[in-house]
Amino acid sequence: MGRAPCCDRAAVKRGPWSPEEDDALRDYMQRYGNTGSWITLPKRARLRRCGKSCRLRWLNYLRPDIRHGGFTDEEDAIIYSLYSQLGSKWSLIASQLERRTDNDVKNHWNTKLKKRLATAAAAFSSRSPSSMVPLPAPVAAAHPTPSTLLPLAVPVPVPTVKAETYTYDDFLAPDDALFVAAEGSTSASLSAASSGSNWSAVDNGATNEGGGGGFFADFCTAAGSDLAAADQYLSGFFYPLDPTLSLV
DNA sequence: AAGCCAGTCAACCGCAGGGGT
DNA sequence: GACCCCTGCGGTTGACTGGCT
Structure with a gap:
């Protein structure tokens, strides 16, 4: 029945x-x-x-108030960032982008972004600079690294929806010195750091079963002892949310 | 020109959960 | 509390398209 x-x-x-x-x-x-x-x-x-x-x-x-296709680099970076922290909560992610639907964001991830990330993992794994995937340009250009950045608290709770859509200003620009190994990775052998970027959420089964975790595991496996390099490279895709944002 | 293949995306399916009775 | 109805969500499918051989 x-x-x-x-x-x-x-x-x-x-x-x-x-x-x-x-x-x-x-x-x-x-x-x-x-x-x-x-x-x-x-x-x-x-x-x-x-x-x-x-x-x-x-x-x-x-619906008249939606856009199709033509995702910008800025939107891509925001999707990467939110996916890294929320997993495949497409409706939540879409709600943070102006006039995007969850179906569109999901399709964009599955057809473009996921592959780009997989390619990046492979490129990092082979340490082949020529095949490295270009990082989203606008972030680096528009947001020079501040001299004083606070690391995100780990773990980041599963957030509720921010009332307004995100912009780049809601994300921290990457800082090599601060992007240390993530804590609590479930599938990779990362541990150690007591604070740092939130890559652990990518591997957090509670929020993202089988999603970004595989990619993160790829990076970690490839990185071996060179976690800083992996973190630096990953930071081109995932930008931690500004910790001053109230996500709870 | 025809066939094959990969990429894209609209649409469907099944499930979870909220609200009403 | 149990049941039913409905909505919303995420995963998946399949039609379509364009590029390549």
Whole structure:
């Protein structure tokens, strides 16, 4: 006995939306909004679609206040940073980027950012400077390293959502001297440091099962005793949140 | 021109959890 | 407290596209 389906699958259309269906849903939402439930919306909007499908289509595609594609380097760096601390909490991460949907952020991670990070891990592993992945340029350019930076407290609690979206100013610029080995890594042999950057969260099963942990483990394994180098390289991707931000 | 392959992204699925009864 | 309904979320799938052979 499984859960009852949310709609009659034989009676609803599935697959890609036609322009006519888009128009019907857009027109209905702009006229009335979704004042009832999503389940009943298809009937009200005269659509042969499942309510969940309507919701997804509206939230991820038709909504007027969203952007598609064209992620900037700044957004990439923010995604890396938030992913390193939150794991695959796509809705949380998307909520911190202006007009981005969780589906878009998730797709962008899976198709671009994850691969870039994997490539970086491989490049670091082989110590091949020529194949090193360029780090997000705007960070280094716009945020010269301050002379006095406080390390993040470790561990960082699972945050609630910051009210406004993040900008670069919410992140610490990397500082080689301060990016020491992360504490409490679960899959790599890192330990030791009592404070430092928050790479441990990348490997923290509580917040990120099987997500960034693998990449972090790759870096740590490749780094051997050269943890400082790994940390320096990683810092090009993950920027610790400013500790003065209240994330709890 | 045809076939293959990898990348992209829209859409679906199942589950968790909140709220109402 | 138990049950049901609904929404939101994250993982996954599959259609589509463009590049390469």
